Amino acid sequence: MQGECATSLRRVETHSEMFGRAGKGRFRRAGGGGARVAALLVGASLTFALAAIAASAGPIVEAECEAFVNYYNIDGLRIQKVFCSGASGYYAAFGLDVIGEWIEVIVDAPVTGYYRPTVAYQTEYEETAGVRMTVIDEDGEGVNRVSHFKLEEGWGIG
């Protein structure tokens, strides 16, 4: 199935989306009079708490995998950028069908430090997969450059 990808890649919710949903839900459930005031106070407290959490959270950066600048294809389908209706930006990197194949991507970090990586990826329906991320152009000692990912449930079609 060359030139297509699975159609049910998950989208990431931003902090602002999650925040807005919590506030609306609170006021819809509130009754009249005192209950409404109490709900407002609880809502205000929750608002400040969430705002404090959001303010203390570090920066988040993302890189689209289909914007890869290099790749290594061993066999099978050629690694390529394909249209994918469920992917962010409607495109994904497709064709990593042999163990050891890879793509290289560039991400622009705002500050130096440690980052928790997540990867949105998928495989064929009811198959599992694992990928490894390696930061390759940083040779400092005592810093971690590798992180492993396991996808225990696949969905969609490859």
Add this chain to the structure above:
Amino acid sequence: MAVGDSDVWLKSGENRFRIATEWGSHVSLDFARFEYTGSPVENTTWGRIKSVYR
């Protein structure tokens, strides 16, 4: 959406990273996300408690 088993270190500016398949097949990659968790250990300033008041 899968979370890595450990944080990785990025320098300020452009960083080149590689995503490789370890097992499985027919993998499609959508995007990678990096959430800042802390500064390098060598830049951390450690304080010391000199006395405790009761």
